[in-house]
Amino acid sequence: xxxxxxxICIVLVSLKQPNFPSFATVQSIAYQIPEMGLLTAAMAVxxxxxxxxxxxxxSANLSGIxxxxxxxxxxxxxxDNIPVVILAVVVGILISVAVGAVNGxxxxxxxxxxxxxxxxxQLLFNGVCLAITRGATVSGYPDSFKFxxxxxxxxxxxxxxxxxxxxxxxxxxxxxxxxxSKVYLYGSNKVATMFSGVNDKALIIKTYVISGLxxxxxxxxxxxxxxxxxxxxxxxxLMLTILIAVLGGVNPNGGYGKVxxxxxxxLIFQVVGSGFNILRLDSHLTTAIYGVILLLAVTVRxxxxxx
Amino acid sequence: MANKGLKxxxxxxxEFYLLLVDIALVLFLTAFTGGKFIQFTNLRSLVxxxxxxxxxxxxxxxxxxxxxxxxxxxxxxxxxxxxxxxYMLRSGGNFVMIILIAVAVGSFLGCINAVLxxxxxxxxxxxxxxxxxxxxxxxxxxxxxxxxxxxxDWFATKTAxxxxxxxxxxxxxxxxxxxxxxxxxxxxxKIYAIxxxxxxxxxxxxxxxxxxxxxxxYVGAIAAIGAIVQCYLIQQVALNxxxxxxxxxIAMVVLGGVALSGGKGNAxxxxxxxxxxxxxSNGLTLMKVSSYYQDLVIGTVILVSFCLTGWKxxxxxxxxxxxxxxxxxxx
Numbered sequence: 001x002x003x004x005x006x007x008i009c010i011v012l013v014s015l016k017q018p019n020f021p022s023f024a025t026v027q028s029i030a031y032q033i034p035e036m037g038l039l040t041a042a043m044a045v046x047x048x049x050x051x052x053x054x055x056x057x058x059s060a061n062l063s064g065i066x067x068x069x070x071x072x073x074x075x076x077x078x079x080d081n082i083p084v085v086i087l088a089v090v091v092g093i094l095i096s097v098a099v100g101a102v103n104g105x106x107x108x109x110x111x112x113x114x115x116x117x118x119x120x121x122q123l124l125f126n127g128v129c130l131a132i133t134r135g136a137t138v139s140g141y142p143d144s145f146k147f148x149x150x151x152x153x154x155x156x157x158x159x160x161x162x163x164x165x166x167x168x169x170x171x172x173x174x175x176x177x178x179x180x181s182k183v184y185l186y187g188s189n190k191v192a193t194m195f196s197g198v199n200d201k202a203l204i205i206k207t208y209v210i211s212g213l214x215x216x217x218x219x220x221x222x223x224x225x226x227x228x229x230x231x232x233x234x235x236x237x238l239m240l241t242i243l244i245a246v247l248g249g250v251n252p253n254g255g256y257g258k259v260x261x262x263x264x265x266x267l268i269f270q271v272v273g274s275g276f277n278i279l280r281l282d283s284h285l286t287t288a289i290y291g292v293i294l295l296l297a298v299t300v301r302x303x304x305x306x307x
Numbered sequence: 308m309a310n311k312g313l314k315x316x317x318x319x320x321x322e323f324y325l326l327l328v329d330i331a332l333v334l335f336l337t338a339f340t341g342g343k344f345i346q347f348t349n350l351r352s353l354v355x356x357x358x359x360x361x362x363x364x365x366x367x368x369x370x371x372x373x374x375x376x377x378x379x380x381x382x383x384x385x386x387x388x389x390x391x392x393x394y395m396l397r398s399g400g401n402f403v404m405i406i407l408i409a410v411a412v413g414s415f416l417g418c419i420n421a422v423l424x425x426x427x428x429x430x431x432x433x434x435x436x437x438x439x440x441x442x443x444x445x446x447x448x449x450x451x452x453x454x455x456x457x458x459x460d461w462f463a464t465k466t467a468x469x470x471x472x473x474x475x476x477x478x479x480x481x482x483x484x485x486x487x488x489x490x491x492x493x494x495x496x497k498i499y500a501i502x503x504x505x506x507x508x509x510x511x512x513x514x515x516x517x518x519x520x521x522x523x524x525y526v527g528a529i530a531a532i533g534a535i536v537q538c539y540l541i542q543q544v545a546l547n548x549x550x551x552x553x554x555x556x557i558a559m560v561v562l563g564g565v566a567l568s569g570g571k572g573n574a575x576x577x578x579x580x581x582x583x584x585x586x587x588s589n590g591l592t593l594m595k596v597s598s599y600y601q602d603l604v605i606g607t608v609i610l611v612s613f614c615l616t617g618w619k620x621x622x623x624x625x626x627x628x629x630x631x632x633x634x635x636x637x638x
Contacts, residue, residue, distance in 0.1 A: 052432065106610070110617030115376065115432050116561060120610040123554050127603030134599045239440055242433060252430050288444025294437040298429040306428075 002249065002264040009268055013275040020278070029270045030156065031149075034163035035225065036237070036244065037266040038218035041170055042211045043241040044262055048174075049187045049207050050254025051107065051114030055122040056215050057238050059099040062125050063219035064229035067092035068138035071145060080142040088145070092223075093216030099125060100212020104205030129231035139228035149224030159221045166217055171259040173210070183207065187254030236287070243294040244269050246301055256305070322564055325579040329586065336590040344593055351471055357585035358474030359537035360552060361578075364559040365485040366529030368577045371560055372489070373522050374502040374569025375431035379420060379439035380530040380556070381549045386446050387412040387531035392455040392544040399459045409531035416442065417527025421520040447546060456543040463542060474536050481529060486574035494521055502569030558609045559584050564616065583608075 014020045039056055046053040070088040075081045099121065106117045151158050174180035182203050186193040194200050223229050242252075248265025250257030272293075276286050336344040343349060363380060370377045387409040394400050394408050416438075423434050457463075489495040497518045500508040509515055538544055563580030565572030587608060591601045 052430070106614060106617075110614045111621055112613050112617040115430075116557075116613060119554060119557065120606070120613050123558075123602070124606035124610050127600075127606040130599050131603045134597075239436055242436065246433070252433050282448050284444045284447035286444070288441045288448065291437040291440030291444060294433070294440070295423065295427070298433055298437070299427050302428050 002261060002268065006264060006268050006271065009271045009275065013271055013278065016275070017278045020274070025274065027152075027155075027157070029274060030160055031225070032270055033266050034157070034159035035218050035221045036240070036269070037163050037262065038166060038214050038221065039237055040241045040244040040248070040262055040266060041167060041259075042214035042218065044245040044248070044250045044257055045170070045183075045207055045211050045214070046114065047245055047250050047252050048183050048254060048257050049204060050190065051204070051207075052118065052242070052252070053100075053103065053208065053211050054115065054118040054238065055099060055103060055125060056211070056218075056241060057234055058122040058125040058129065059096045059212065059215045060219040060222060061129050061229065061231055061233050062099065063092040063096045063216055064223035064233070065129055065133055065138055065231070066095055067220070067223055068141065068229040069132070071141050072138055075142050077140055080144050082144050085142060085145045089220050092219055093213065096216030096219055097209055097212040100208040100210070100215065101205060103212070104208030107208065108201040108204040126231060133231055135231065137228050137230040141224070141227060145224055146227060147224075149221050149226075159225070162217060162221065166214065167259050167263065170210075170214075174259065179203075179206065184255055187251075187256070189255075239294070240269070240290065243290055243297065246294060246297045249301070251301060251305055252298065253305070322573075322576045322579060325562065325564060325576065325583065329579055329582050332583070332586050332590065336586070336593065340590075340593045344590065349589070349593070353585050353589045354478075355471060355474050355540065356589070357581060358478050359533045359540070359549075360556050360559065361478050361581040361585070362481045362536060363530050363533035364556050364563075364577050364581050365481045365574065366526040366533075367556050368485065368560045368563070368565065368572060368574065369489070369498060369522055370431075370526050371557075371565050372502045372569060372572050373498050373518070374505065375424065375519075375522070376557070377417075377420060377435045377523060377526050378432065378553050378557075379416075379435040379442055380526050381551070381553050382439045382442035382446070383413050383416045383527045384530040384534035384537075384549050385544075385546060386416060386442055387527075388534040388538050388544045388549070389446065389450060389455065391531075391535065392458070392538060395458050395462060396455060399461075401461070405462075405535060406532070409535050410528045413527035413529075413531030413534075414524035415527070417524040418520055420527070421516075421523035424523065425516045425519050443550060450546070452546055454543055454545045458542065462539065465539075465542075470540070473539055477532060477536050481532060482574050482578060485529075488525075489573060494518065498522060499570055502571070504570075555584060558605075561616065562609065562612050 010021065019025075039060065042056050043053055067088040070091060071085060074084045103114075103118055103121055106112060106121070107114050110117075112120075147158060148162075149157075149159055153161065174183060182193070182198050185196075186198065186200060186203055190200070222234060226233065244265040245257070245262065246252060246265075247268060248257070248261035248263070250261065273286075276289070281289075333344070363384065367377065367380060390412045391400075391405040391409040395405060420435055420438055423438065424431050427434060489498065497508065497513050498521075500511070500513055501515065501518055505515065534549065537549060541548065559580040560572075560577050561580070562583055563572065563576030563578070565576065584605070587605060588601060591604060592598075596604070
């Protein structure tokens with residue numbers, strides 16, 4: 001089904017722009033897929049347990065800003081220092097993991113709906129970003145960091161390898177481990193899962209930590225590709241990650257969704273997005289159309305679940 | 308006896324704690340600023356500044372009680388604002404007409420939300436997120452982001468009295484209406500019923516579609532009224548004046564002790580929640596806290612109070628189940 005939609009989209013776009021399926025376009029799409037895909041994965045895992053993570057973008061920005069500060073404070077412009085870059089990347093990812101843990105703890109222990117808890121942490125961490133940067137943009141990174149988001153290895157963007165490995169990890173986690181089966185079980189019936197002796201608190205915290213890990217990876221790629229970090233970056237991505245997750249077949253009420261669906265969702269989204277670009281569609285109208293697509297995707301999703 | 312029970316209920320209610328926090332904050336700020344906080348001009352700017360958001364909070368309260376959420380209300384408010392401002396610029400207009408136009412636009416867009424929520428049966432957050440982007444995107448595309456100003460004299464003239472009476476008047480009226488609907492009307496009972504358990508409400512014969520149409524249209528209409536007040540105070544209509552403040556409004560409502568999973572909450576709590584946010588942000592400015600730290604402080608307060616509300620609800624449900632009343636709050 002999703003393959004079919006993807007094929008139709010590619011054909012439609014190619015009709016308008018005959019050289020669309022060229023190496024250059026494929027490569028430019030391939031640069032954008034990892035960040036979007038990782039953020040979508042971060043959103044999707046929480047949707048699998050029937051939750052939602054509205055703090056993904058705020059958390060990615062916080063990670064980006066801290067990474068940027070570590071690098072700009074310790075590495076003189078024009079020089080390079082790989083240990084510091086590695087330290088920055090590790091700290092950046094750990095921050096998003098920590099934000100995920102905070103989300104999970106709040107949701108699991110205070111029994112606050114995921115939406116409100118993550119809306120609250122989004123507000124809080126946006127505040128932290130603003131307090132750290134005082135609204136300024138932090139930029140100017142060493143080449144070794146820029147390499148992550150702006151280079152290719154064997155013709156394929158470096159970030160694509162990170163994306164592939166991360167999603168392989170997620171697929172194994174969901175398909176082959178007890179944790180994975182618990183996620184689907186909990187997502188489809190919370191009460192039954194609780195009565196079957198699953199530690200639901202630990203499950204929720206783990207899920208939000210994994211979500212945080214994916215946010216952290218996305219933050220590394222985003223910061224490297226933008227070559228800048230600031231509060232409020234990429235805020236339009238929040239709706240898009242939910243859109244792609246639902247497009248990829250994730251049930252927003254929990255219990256259903258596959259990694260392959262997420263990948264196809266991102267591909268469809270990128271092809272449609274380039275199509276809108278080729279048509280020179282007004283960017284605001286594009287936002288409205290994405291809203292319509294989200295409604296359609298969610299309707300189809302709900303109809304299929306009802307059957 | 309009954310009186311005693313009522314008193315006890317009041318002292319253990321979240322409104323009571325919120326009232327204490329509000330009073331403590333006022334006393335602290337008055338002492339800290341050497342009486343500046345309690346001066347009439349400051350209090351006036353505090354209430355006037357937060358009146359538009361406070362009005363809209365009354366509408367959002369109703370959706371959250373029904374167990375849903377609406378995040379498209381600021382987009383709706385902005386569209387209503389454009390509609391009534393265009394009308395005023397073209398034909399002068401009068402007070403009744405602009406209210407009618409804004410409310411009509413607001414409730415119509417709210418009805419679209421309600422129909423989608425009823426038929427799609429997906430989380431209301433996702434549906435209103437989608438409609439928010441649709442409303443916002445179309446408005447931006449259609450208006451190209453133009454600011455509207457230079458309204459007719461009857462709307463643009465502000466006197467010392469009207470600048471206080473108009474926002475506060477609307478605020479009081481909107482809250483009284485909301486309070487009346489939730490407390491005394493049949494529709495109010497149905498809204499609580501849906502929020503408590505939508506399936507049970509359906510089986511009791513509640514027409515869910517009708518109630519949801521009312522709820523989302525009400526939010527839209529109230530958001531439109533908030534938009535009029537906002538427009539009156541700043542005398543211009545711009546795209547970014549209201550959009551982006553959704554979280555502030557939701558926070559006011561949740562601070563007011565609304566049960567986060569729906570089915571509980573009332574108008575007086577929301578008033579206190581609104582005052583808390585207003586006092587806090589006004590106080591931070593008076594204390595000369597840099598605006599870069601204000602979001603951090605307010606975010607912390609909101610998150611902590613979310614946690615306290617959640618913790619208290621768990622305590623209550625534990626108590627209830629110990630008494631043998633097996634209430635399942637979560638499902």
